[in-house]
Amino acid sequence: MSQIGSFALLLALVLSAYSFLAGLVALTRKGAGAERLGETARRAGIATFAMVFLAALVLVIAAFQDDFSIAYIFHHSNRDLPGAYKFATLWSGQEGSLLFWSLLLATYGLVLRLRYKTDSRLFAHASVIIAAVQVFFLLLLNFAAHPFAVMQGTLPQDGNGLNPLLQYPEMVIHPPMLYLGYVGFTVPFAFALAALIMRYPGEKWIQITRRWSMVTWGFLTCGVFLGAHWAYSVLGWGGYWGWDPVENASLMPWLTGTAFLHSVMMQEKRGMLKTWNMWLIFATFLLSIFGTFLTRSGVVSSVHAFAQSSIGDWFVGFLAVTFAVCLFFYVKNRSHLRSEHKLESLISRESSFLFNNLLLLVACFTVLWGTLFPVLS
Structure with a gap:
């Protein structure tokens, strides 16, 4: 499962970077070509949501399946943890909360890209700015706070669980x-x-x-x-x-x-x-x-x-x-x-x-x- 989540996050980074760069280039040009490029940037932003959602879904499923091969699940969940708190594992730790932040940002971006089609120049500029923020958080997730890092050595039978104060x-x-x-x-x-x-x-x-x-x-x-x-x-x-x-x-x-x-x-x-x-x-x-x-x-x-x-x-x-x-x-x-x-x-x-x-x-x-x-x- 960790490979699926890691691939989804990497693809999300590529898509969001394309959405930012293509959108930025489209804003500096005029004509039908610029409009087509801008539309591909918009679609890449929508696809970013799908990939981030997939990564978050994989992490939640891993928590419910007690997949302690993933270090994040080992540190923030265990077999006896109630279902509601296993779901909350998504935002219980640093890496997961950054993934949750990225998911919410991608969701807001999705709503924006699907809803606002009037005044396209203002929307296009705003969309590029949102894509830039998304790139930052996905860079963090891929290179500094990876939620799908794998445990080294012997696979643990149970996890550390959630801090009692958080339950x-x-x-x-x-x-x-x-x-x-x-x-x-x-x-x-x-x-x-x-x-x-x-x-x-x-x-x-x-x-x-x-x-x-x-x-x-x-x-x-x-x-x-x-x-x-x-x-x-x-x-x-x-x-x-x-x-x-x-x-x-x-x-x-x-x-x-x-x-x-x-x-x-x-x-x-x-x-x-x-x-x-x-x-x-x-x-x-x-x-x-x-x-x-x-x-x-x-x-x-x-x-x-x-x-x-x-x-x-x-x-x-x-x-x-x-x-x-x-x-x-x-x-x-x-x-x-x-x-x-x-x-x-x-x-x-x-x-x-x-x-x-x-x-x-x-x-x-x-x-x-x-x-x-x-x-x-």
């Missing part, structure tokens, strides 16, 4: 909710960056992504509240929030995402806060990736964190490149983000929205500083 009903629901929120912000981020690259007029990108943003924010909200309930019920901290670094990591994109959902109303109705909103969604996406970095890098001590590994360097590189790309296109095209109206009064609806945003961002910065201070000091 709780929220284990089946809480991580998927968080991941649906984290990964979901890739879509509005991609459309925002696409609109900036294209110098796209108007608020069409916001209209397209508003529902995506609302649903994604809803998933993240559910994940945060489920995690708080889990902490109160099982971990015995005497409260719903222990200010654990990984807990804080899920709160930060929630705060900036909440600010974004409020402030985009001003852009839709009055053409205000265009630069503000662009950087809010950039920050929300980057904080989602940053939270994943905190969980996997070992730079902070947390009951939630995975063991320290070298993939933290991969995330630092990805964050740096993504921020640099966003900053480059902002500096290049910022003249197209001028507000159509100015703030007329400190006592107005617009001022209340801006004050709300400032409070949320101050809260986010406070949480970020409190999380990183022990590392920086």
